Amino acid sequence: MFHRIRRRAQEPSEMQRQHYEAHVRLVGQVPPEVQQVRTAQQSTPEPASVVDDFLPPELRVPSHDQLDGRVMPWTQPIVLDGDMVACAECGAYRDWIIISSQGQIWVRCSQGHQQPERRLDTAWYNRHAGPADATHATFEDCLRHLGH
Structure with a gap:
């Protein structure tokens, strides 16, 4: 069966x-x-007509890969891994300018001392930075714009 x-x-x-x-x-x-x-x-093999960008050149903002770096103010203290970041030269711990350039993060105190901050990365910067309100030709122009 x-x-x-x-x-x-x-x-x-x-x-x-x-x-x-x-x-x-x-x-x-x-x-x-x-x-x-x-x-x-x-x-219908006719090609699509070429349309100019909708924004005029004076309103176009450069992309992040066209810039030498980006900068943002940071007024409160920076705490990383339970430690407060302080300036190595003057001991300031607030009112920073955070600089993102070439994949590195630098912090600059209000006295003008600058130091690399290896515990921060570009991803952290991108999460915390707001939209750019201006572009500047030089780093000094950017610092003047931010009040430093």
Whole structure:
């Protein structure tokens, strides 16, 4: 008895045969809607018209890879790993300017002392920096703009 059941199970059922035959009939066919879209695309080879950017050049902001660096003010103390960041020269611990340049973060105190901060990275800077309100030609112009 089990021998007959195994033999029947090895042969494809009637449903499987019908499915296979329908699949063979449909393999090379393309729906008429797809064919209409293909012919419409081939019949209109005219290129799309070139449209000028919607912003005039004086309103365009350079992207971050076109800038030498970005700067933001940070008035409160910076606490990293439970330690408060302090200036190595004067001991100031608030009213910082944070500079992001070439993948490094620098902090500058109100007295003008600058030191690298290796515990901060560009991702931290990007999370905390707001949108840029101005671009400057020199670093000194940027510092003047920020009041330092």
